[in-house]
Amino acid sequence: MKLKRNKLLVEPPAGASSDIAFILIVFFLVCASVEPEQGRSQNLPNDDKEQKEQAEVPEVKLMPNVVLLDGVEMPKSKLQNKLTQRFAQKEGKANRIVSLNADPAVRYDRWIEYTSMIETAGGTITLQIEETKTKVVD
Amino acid sequence: MKIPKRSFEASVPSMAMGDIAFLLLIFFVILARAQDDSHLKWQPAKAEELEQAKHHKASVVIDVGNKYYLNGKELENPSQKGKLDKKDLTNKLKVLLGEAKEDRTVLLKVHKETKAERFEPVIEAISAAGAEIHHVLEQENN
Numbered sequence: 001m002k003l004k005r006n007k008l009l010v011e012p013p014a015g016a017s018s019d020i021a022f023i024l025i026v027f028f029l030v031c032a033s034v035e036p037e038q039g040r041s042q043n044l045p046n047d048d049k050e051q052k053e054q055a056e057v058p059e060v061k062l063m064p065n066v067v068l069l070d071g072v073e074m075p076k077s078k079l080q081n082k083l084t085q086r087f088a089q090k091e092g093k094a095n096r097i098v099s100l101n102a103d104p105a106v107r108y109d110r111w112i113e114y115t116s117m118i119e120t121a122g123g124t125i126t127l128q129i130e131e132t133k134t135k136v137v138d
Numbered sequence: 139m140k141i142p143k144r145s146f147e148a149s150v151p152s153m154a155m156g157d158i159a160f161l162l163l164i165f166f167v168i169l170a171r172a173q174d175d176s177h178l179k180w181q182p183a184k185a186e187e188l189e190q191a192k193h194h195k196a197s198v199v200i201d202v203g204n205k206y207y208l209n210g211k212e213l214e215n216p217s218q219k220g221k222l223d224k225k226d227l228t229n230k231l232k233v234l235l236g237e238a239k240e241d242r243t244v245l246l247k248v249h250k251e252t253k254a255e256r257f258e259p260v261i262e263a264i265s266a267a268g269a270e271i272h273h274v275l276e277q278e279n280n
Contacts, residue, residue, distance in 0.1 A: 006215055009185070009270065015152075018155070018157070018160075019156065019157025021156065021160075022156060022160060022163075024160055025160070025163060026163070029156070029163075029167065035209040035247060037272075037274055038188040038190055038191070038274070038275065038276075038277060039182075039185075039188055039189070039245075039273045039274040039275040040185060040188060040189065040272070040275060041189065041243070041270055041272045041273075042193075042270070042271045042273060043270045043271070044179045044261065044265040044271070046234050053206055062254075067177065102258065103254065104156065104253060104254050104255035105254070105255040106253065107250065107251055107252065107253060107254075108248045108249070108250055108251070108252045108253070108254075108257055109183035109184065109250040111254060111257070112185055112273060112275065113183075113185070116185055127258060127261065127262060129248075129259070129262060136219075
């Protein structure tokens with residue numbers, strides 16, 4: 001007597017393949033679109049009203065190779081401590097304003113490094129921008 | 139004699155659903171990419187103690203070629219080529235941010251080698267629009 005063979009191979013349901021494909025597309029899209037947007041927030045005062053209230057505003061002059069605090073050259077390691085000491089007695093953002101004057105040739109990574117230091121010391125940054133205008137005289 | 143009513147069965151073909159969903163997805167992806175700036179080339183500066191960006195309505199990019207972009211679209215200045223029109227950027231940001239007092243964050247993505255003469259006017263323009271700047275940076279590993 002011959003035994004009948006059972007059919008063991010079963011095809012997967014074709015109706016579900018489009019759903020699987022759709023879910024895979026969504027998965028890859030989400031993976032591709034998630035961009036890290038970590039960083040640092042900064043709220044600069046948009047007028048100089050606050051600056052006028054503070055009698056003595058420390059001025060940081062940032063140049064490509066050196067940094068000056070009120071005209072005196074300051075090593076990178078000392079700047080934060082100096083500013084922290086200055087702000088120790090002062091309360092409120094309006095009394096902790098630092099005027100930052102960056103040389104036009106200063107790179108963004110250097111600017112970020114020093115503004116981070118000033119903000120860690122408790123300072124609020126205001127930018128001092130020198131604008132150059134060229135006039136052609138006949 | 140009564141004629142029996144014919145019953146018609148009308149059903150939506152379910153096999154087409156996958157294709158419809160796929161086309162809809164492509165449509166929305168293309169729509170979203172119009173405001174996207176992921177195609178722009180720039181390298182972030184490194185810093186410590188970073189925080190995640192809040193909900194933002196606008197992003198400004200300065201790429202490796204020193205060009206300015208607002209929400210992925212290049213900002214042009216017909217009067218002075220290559221220079222930023224600060225007033226124009228401020229006005230565009232004011233329109234995008236609206237009157238709301240909250241959610242006024244603007245993402246700022248600046249290539250790390252960009253000079254101050256290029257990025258400071260952008261910072262000034264964003265501040266003039268009354269927005270909070272979020273510098274997009276890379277975590278520095280010590």
